[in-house]
Amino acid sequence: MWVDKLSIKTTIIGDGCAALTLAAMSDKLPNHLIQLVKPDNAPVPIDHMWGFWGAKGLERQISLSRKKWNNWAIITESGQSIMSSEEHPYYAIHRNEWLNYCRSEAKRLSVDIIDNSDFPKDSDLVFDSRPPRTIGKAMLQHFYGIEVETKTPTFDSETAVLMDFRVDQSKGLHFIYLLPFSTTNALIESTIFSTDANVGEFYNQSINEYLDRIYSCTQFTIKHEEQGIIPMGSLKPHDPNIPGIGGNAGAIRPGSGYAFVFIQKQIDAAIELSRNTGDLYFRTPHRKIDLWMDGVLLTVLQNYPEEGPKLFLQMAKSLSGDQFAKFMSGEINWSLRLKVIFAMPKLLFIKGVTRHIFRKRNKGVP
Numbered sequence: 001m002w003v004d005k006l007s008i009k010t011t012i013i014g015d016g017c018a019a020l021t022l023a024a025m026s027d028k029l030p031n032h033l034i035q036l037v038k039p040d041n042a043p044v045p046i047d048h049m050w051g052f053w054g055a056k057g058l059e060r061q062i063s064l065s066r067k068k069w070n071n072w073a074i075i076t077e078s079g080q081s082i083m084s085s086e087e088h089p090y091y092a093i094h095r096n097e098w099l100n101y102c103r104s105e106a107k108r109l110s111v112d113i114i115d116n117s118d119f120p121k122d123s124d125l126v127f128d129s130r131p132p133r134t135i136g137k138a139m140l141q142h143f144y145g146i147e148v149e150t151k152t153p154t155f156d157s158e159t160a161v162l163m164d165f166r167v168d169q170s171k172g173l174h175f176i177y178l179l180p181f182s183t184t185n186a187l188i189e190s191t192i193f194s195t196d197a198n199v200g201e202f203y204n205q206s207i208n209e210y211l212d213r214i215y216s217c218t219q220f221t222i223k224h225e226e227q228g229i230i231p232m233g234s235l236k237p238h239d240p241n242i243p244g245i246g247g248n249a250g251a252i253r254p255g256s257g258y259a260f261v262f263i264q265k266q267i268d269a270a271i272e273l274s275r276n277t278g279d280l281y282f283r284t285p286h287r288k289i290d291l292w293m294d295g296v297l298l299t300v301l302q303n304y305p306e307e308g309p310k311l312f313l314q315m316a317k318s319l320s321g322d323q324f325a326k327f328m329s330g331e332i333n334w335s336l337r338l339k340v341i342f343a344m345p346k347l348l349f350i351k352g353v354t355r356h357i358f359r360k361r362n363k364g365v366p
């Protein structure tokens with residue numbers, strides 16, 4: 001039920017990351033009366049971790065995070081890069097921790113979260129946070145992970161493993177993502193970049209084989225499971241007639257699937273814009289050139305997945321920890337961009353650019 005007839009009645013479809021983050025900041029949009037609508041047919045939410053690199057403006061997210069790592073690694077069969085940063089550590093926050101904080105802020109600010117059956121018919125503005133749709137046979141980042149507890153010290157709790165490619169590569173570009181919360185407690189995810197997310201028991205087998213091969217660990221208890229599919233590359237809105245917010249308004253970084261920090265940036269920018277112009281809408285937080293570079297990267301990974309491990313390792317080796325964190329968080333200037341381009345194997349980059357342009361022309365991929 002709207003209470004103030006003078007405000008702009010603003011309805012957000014969804015109660016996930018973007019919708020609740022906005023709701024928790026609704027006091028910064030005093031001209032808007034915001035309501036969230038829980039969509040019909042939404043899957044039952046399951047808690048999982050969001051990883052992100054620390055930066056100014058993320059103090060609240062950092063204070064609610066579970067752990068930070070000043071070191072992170074990218075590992076292949078032929079080498080490894082361990083990057084470090086004091087200024088931009090890698091953090092992991094529980095989805096539920098962030099959403100519960102946002103929910104309590106939303107309640108304090110009198111934002112209602114209502115069922116779809118009560119969808120307000122007299123909204124002045126409606127934004128849709130339901131997930132965007134893929135175009136054609138899109139590249140997917142799909143994963144399954146377990147949080148394990150071991151009896152004896154097993155993990156290096158000081159270093160997060162962002163990508164360890166020492167796993168079976170037969171189903172696509174495949175790596176293990178490992179967040180060690182302590183020497184006996186870690187989240188281990190088997191992550192695949194491919195167009196087919198139907199891999200059944202493959203993830204589980206891969207995690208078991210990895211723990212055995214790399215950590216000589218066969219005995220552990222499973223505390224939690226998580227899984228997901230993040231569409232990568234160009235996406236289209238969930239409903240072309242409703243403007244989006246969050247992942248549905250271009251917040252997902254196409255080349256990495258990271259979105260948490262980009263959603264915060266998108267909402268901050270929308271609030272700023274609204275305060276300056278009076279208009280409220282949500283734009284992609286990514287620059288065109290970075291979207292284009294991610295498009296080339298994805299084209300390379302889709303066509304030459306066997307080159308993926310070498311490519312990521314070369315990129316990691318060419319950047320400092322701070323530069324890598326900034327690149328992954330979208331804080332990219334031209335010198336950093338060029339460093340990344342020059343780190344890519346030249347022939348592969350040229351092939352990727354050519355194929356990407358050809359693909360765009362034929363399929364209209366933006």
Ligand SMILES: Cc1cc2nc3c(=O)[nH]c(=O)nc-3n(C[C@H](O)[C@H](O)[C@H](O)COP(=O)(O)OP(=O)(O)OC[C@H]3O[C@@H](n4cnc5c(N)ncnc54)[C@H](O)[C@@H]3O)c2cc1C
Nearest residue numbers: 014015016017018039042050051130228246247258259260
């Ligand atoms: C398991 C997992 C791990 C991730 N890890 C990271 C990470 O480490 N770092 C990072 O930066 N990003 C990560 N991401 C990506 C990104 O941060 C999330 O997808 C983020 O939640 C997107 O926020 P959103 O508000 O756009 O969408 P969501 O939070 O997904 O909210 C979407 C809304 O639509 C509803 N909905 C969903 N599906 C349907 C449907 N089919 N029909 C109707 N309604 C629907 C939901 O109930 C919700 O209300 C991860 C994503 C997943 C799934």
